[in-house]
Amino acid sequence: xxxxxxxxxxxxxxxxGLLIAHLEHFAPKIFTTPxxxxxxxxxxxxxxxxxxxxxxxxxxxxxxxxxxxxxxxSDDILRKAALRIAYVIKHEDIPSGLVANSDQTQVVLAQGxxxxxxxxxxxxxxxxxxxxxxxxxxxxxxxxxxxLLPFQSIHKGSxxxxxxxxxxxxxxxxxxxxxxxxxxxTTTYWSTQETMRHFVDTILAPHFEKVKKTLGLPLAxxxxxxxxxxSVHRSKEFLTWIGxxxxxxxVIFVPAGLTGLFQPCDVGFQRLCKHSLKISAHDxxxxxxxxxxxxxxxxxxxxxxxxxxxxxxxTVNWLWVAFKALNKPEVVKKVRNLILYIYHICSQLCRPGxxxxxxxxxxLLRV
Amino acid sequence: MCKGGxxxxxxxxxxxxxxxxxxxxxxxxxxxxxxxxxQPRSCAHVAPALSPEQEAxxxxxxxxxxxxxxxVPFLExxxxxxxxxxxSLPPLDTTHVYxxxxxxxxxxxxxxxxxxxxxxxxxxxxxxxxxxxxxxxRSKRNCxxxxxxxxxxxxxxxxxxxxxxxxNNDEYME
Numbered sequence: 001x002x003x004x005x006x007x008x009x010x011x012x013x014x015x016x017g018l019l020i021a022h023l024e025h026f027a028p029k030i031f032t033t034p035x036x037x038x039x040x041x042x043x044x045x046x047x048x049x050x051x052x053x054x055x056x057x058x059x060x061x062x063x064x065x066x067x068x069x070x071x072x073x074s075d076d077i078l079r080k081a082a083l084r085i086a087y088v089i090k091h092e093d094i095p096s097g098l099v100a101n102s103d104q105t106q107v108v109l110a111q112g113x114x115x116x117x118x119x120x121x122x123x124x125x126x127x128x129x130x131x132x133x134x135x136x137x138x139x140x141x142x143x144x145x146x147x148l149l150p151f152q153s154i155h156k157g158s159x160x161x162x163x164x165x166x167x168x169x170x171x172x173x174x175x176x177x178x179x180x181x182x183x184x185x186t187t188t189y190w191s192t193q194e195t196m197r198h199f200v201d202t203i204l205a206p207h208f209e210k211v212k213k214t215l216g217l218p219l220a221x222x223x224x225x226x227x228x229x230x231s232v233h234r235s236k237e238f239l240t241w242i243g244x245x246x247x248x249x250x251v252i253f254v255p256a257g258l259t260g261l262f263q264p265c266d267v268g269f270q271r272l273c274k275h276s277l278k279i280s281a282h283d284x285x286x287x288x289x290x291x292x293x294x295x296x297x298x299x300x301x302x303x304x305x306x307x308x309x310x311x312x313x314x315t316v317n318w319l320w321v322a323f324k325a326l327n328k329p330e331v332v333k334k335v336r337n338l339i340l341y342i343y344h345i346c347s348q349l350c351r352p353g354x355x356x357x358x359x360x361x362x363x364l365l366r367v
Numbered sequence: 368m369c370k371g372g373x374x375x376x377x378x379x380x381x382x383x384x385x386x387x388x389x390x391x392x393x394x395x396x397x398x399x400x401x402x403x404x405x406q407p408r409s410c411a412h413v414a415p416a417l418s419p420e421q422e423a424x425x426x427x428x429x430x431x432x433x434x435x436x437x438x439v440p441f442l443e444x445x446x447x448x449x450x451x452x453x454x455s456l457p458p459l460d461t462t463h464v465y466x467x468x469x470x471x472x473x474x475x476x477x478x479x480x481x482x483x484x485x486x487x488x489x490x491x492x493x494x495x496x497x498x499x500x501x502x503x504x505r506s507k508r509n510c511x512x513x514x515x516x517x518x519x520x521x522x523x524x525x526x527x528x529x530x531x532x533x534x535n536n537d538e539y540m541e
Contacts, residue, residue, distance in 0.1 A: 013437045039464055039477035045436040047480040075372055080400060082371025086381045087390055087404045096378040144378050229425045234414035243412055251412045256421040264376060267369050268452060275435050275444045282437045325441065 011110050013278060014304075016048045017285030024286070025293040070258060077255045078262055088224055088250055097211040098223040099144035100204065103265035104154075104191055104230070107277055107318075109134040109311040134308060136189045138319065139199055140265050140273065148269075148327040149207055151319050152180040152199045155312065156189040168313035170320035177323065178203065181316075191232055197241060205246055220248060228254045228263055269326065276322035284314050435472040439465050447473055 020043050023030055030041055041047075052058045071077065088094065136156070141149035151174075155162050163181045164171065174181075180202060182195050191199075208223040227233045234253065242251060254263045261267070285304075292302050369376040374386055393401040417425065435444050443465050468474040 016437060035477070035479035037478040039479040041479040042438045042475065042477070044438040044475035044477065044480045046475050078370065079372025079374065080397075082374040082376065082381070083386070083389060083393070083400075084404050085371075085376070086374070086386045089378075089381055090387060090390065091405075099378070144376075229415060229417060229421070231422075231426045234417075234425075236414070239412040239414060250408065253415050256415065256417050257424050262369050262371065262376070264369055268448075271433055271435070271448055272441075272445055275439070276441055278434075278437050279441055 012045050012048060013282050014110065014285055015052060016043055016045060017282050018289060018304075019043050019048060019051070021286045021289035021293060022299065024290055070261065074255075074258055074261065078258060081252075081255050081258075081262060085224065085226070085252055088222075088252065092222040092224075092250065094222055094224050095211075095215060095217075096145040097143055097147070097215065098208055098221065099226070100141055100149070100207075100223070101144075101226040101264045102139055102141040102199075102204070103228060103259070103263055103270070104137050104139045105265075105270055105273070106135050106137050106189075107274075107315065109136070109308070109315070110306070134311070136312070136315065137191065138273075139191060139195075140269060141204065142264055142269060143207075146328075148323065149203055150178040150180065151323060152182065152195070152203065153315070153319060154182050154184050154189050154191060154195055156187065157183045158185045159183060164313045164316045165309075168316040170317040174316055174320050174323075177320075179319065179323075191230075193232060193235070193238055193241075196232055196238060200242065200246060200249070205249065208249065222248045222250050224250050224252060226252050226254060226263070228259050229256045272326060273322050276325055277318045280318040280321050281314070284317075433471045436465075436468075436474045438475055439473045444473060 023043065031043075032040065034040055085099075089099065137154045139152040139154070143149065153164075155164075157163075160183065162183050180199065182198065184190065184192055184195065186192060204225065209219070211217075212219065212221050232238055239251065242249060259266045288304065289302055293299070297303075374380050374383075374389075380386060389396075393404075447465070447467075464475060464477045465473040466476055
């Protein structure tokens with residue numbers, strides 16, 4: 001109730017984190033005592049929804065997913081798009097490692113669905129949550145041979161003060177992996193001409209050159225870059241710049257409105273990446289509350305820091321964990337059974353909030 | 368897997384015999400499209416022509432991404448996601464605790480998550496399903512009025528030997 005009165009943005013993930021931290025501290029056995037069907041209590045989102053509805057009369061606004069409508073001739077459009085790519089690959093003799101797809105995705109700092117509450121005998125429904133979405137974007141790039149290129153993270157603002165600090169957790173690892181952390185220098189956190197050019201100059205083009213060198217290909221060898229029809233991508237300014245400064249990069253666009261069917265980053269990657277980020281955010285929240293409880297802070301005095309600076313710094317570790325978990329070219333295809341074996345082992349050991357540890361085990365695998 | 372008709376975006380498919388055969392046939396099957404893709408590549412890239420509706424969709428896409436509950440283990444989401452992309456592969460032997468919800472994301476169905484006993488405003492509420500108190504052999508069907516004999520054929524036969532025609536026309540039952 002104090003959280004509500006403090007007008008803190010509440011989400012299902014943060015409430016779940018609060019419950020888990022308290023249960024971990026006061027009743028840890030609840031997570032290790034199996035139910036009659038053998039399952040372990042994990043304080044699932046299903047449980048949290050029911051619990052807060054009954055106990056606090058709060059409701060979680062369920063996220064709705066409107067069905068996308070694709071054009072009737074989408075099959076024909078996509079077939080032609082595939083043939084266009086195939087033609088370029090054949091004509092320019094482009095190897096798999098020189099075919100890449102980039103996609104920008106929004107990452108909210110407060111993970112999970114917003115909470116609304118309806119006090120008893122009241123017709124008013126209030127939404128707890130900031131109207132201004134606190135978020136940033138990540139530009140993700142996958143190559144056709146399954147490699148994940150370093151992330152480019154873009155934050156709203158115009159100075160380095162709007163970026164994660166250099167002492168943020170996992171920042172040294174992220175920098176070593178050549179992640180980019182940039183300010184949009186605008187009022188939004190979406191890519192701009194400048195950030196896109198910096199990405200091509202710093203991440204994409206050098207990677208292509210490195211692959212050519214590895215494969216013993218000439219510098220004149222062409223590469224293929226698949227991107228969607230977003231405004232900056234299709235702008236004459238950006239395309240002219242690409243044509244002048246990176247003559248060997250052939251740009252092909254994902255058919256408009258069909259990224260959910262044809263863009264590899266959308267189809268095969270974003271769901272996994274977003275889920276990893278959500279788990280990391282939840283874990284941070286649990287550790288923050290649990291740490292205070294273990295230090296003797298009373299339940300009513302627990303302080304939750306949701307300042308922009310703190311959340312922004314945490315995003316570095318979120319991205320690093322996701323990168324490590326997903327930057328495995330053939331790990332899922334070739335070692336599906338091994339991952340499943342590890343999952344079964346970890347599911348017996350994994351406590352709520354510790355799922356990241358299970359992910360780290362896969363990073364020990366070498367395919 | 369990203370599909371494009373009978374092809375997909377795997378390198379194997381893009382360089383397969385079937386794909387290259389389709390390319391070889393393009394000059395006859397779709398000469399206009401072949402002319403478009405085979406024109407000499409210049410350094411000037413051309414953006415696709417979009418309608419205003421397409422531009423709006425591309426520049427401000429709806430927030431309808433599939434999300435999984437935060438309690439679902441990462442590997443479970445991976446396994447489920449790759450199964451959905453590769454239906455031809457044999458299904459993984461997952462725990463089946465997590466199933467897709469109405470939005471397509473995974474959610475828990477574990478019995479351990481059922482909230483059967485909890486304290487609400489200091490009062491313990493137990494919603495554990497109770498056993499039925501009726502004997503098991505007793506039918507639970509609702510009783511209803513017998514209507515088998517409500518037809519007119521049931522003739523009033525109160526012993527009156529008067530008018531036979533009147534007897535036959537009387538309605539005896541309600």
